[in-house]
Amino acid sequence: MNFLSNYPAEILILLFLSITYLISAYEKITDWKGNVAFIKNHFKNSPLKNSVPFLLSIILIVESIAVFFMLIGIYQLYTSEAKEIASFGLELSAVTLLFLLIGQRLAKDYPGAMSLTVYFTLNVFGIYLLNN
Numbered sequence: 001m002n003f004l005s006n007y008p009a010e011i012l013i014l015l016f017l018s019i020t021y022l023i024s025a026y027e028k029i030t031d032w033k034g035n036v037a038f039i040k041n042h043f044k045n046s047p048l049k050n051s052v053p054f055l056l057s058i059i060l061i062v063e064s065i066a067v068f069f070m071l072i073g074i075y076q077l078y079t080s081e082a083k084e085i086a087s088f089g090l091e092l093s094a095v096t097l098l099f100l101l102i103g104q105r106l107a108k109d110y111p112g113a114m115s116l117t118v119y120f121t122l123n124v125f126g127i128y129l130l131n132n
Contacts, residue, residue: 009126087131
């Protein structure tokens with residue numbers, strides 16, 4: 001068996017996004033108050049300003065579930081070449097990015113919204129690879 005199995009690009013994309021979301025979740029959990037304060041300030045002029053803790057919780061939950069499925073998906077790709085779980089993890093990851101995009105646009109943070117494009121493009125490419 002090869003180090004990255006027969007799916008090196010897919011596994012590298014899954015690892016990249018898993019690491020990104022793991023660090024994001026860790027930061028949210030270890031500095032919840034700081035994150036809420038920062039994001040409340042970021043959204044002070046948007047319709048989301050009063051829902052920040054709830055919405056941040058939703059993002060944390062969805063990104064954590066996505067990581068779980070992406071890591072299980074890596075294992076399955078490596079051991080049995082099953083792609084469904086990895087693909088589901090990437091789909092949840094894409095949903096998370098769409099949630100973040102909505103938030104950035106409502107906050108009128110256009111550079112922040114634009115920076116999500118890199119992650120979303122990589123994410124969609126991973127989905128494409130796993131479904132072909």
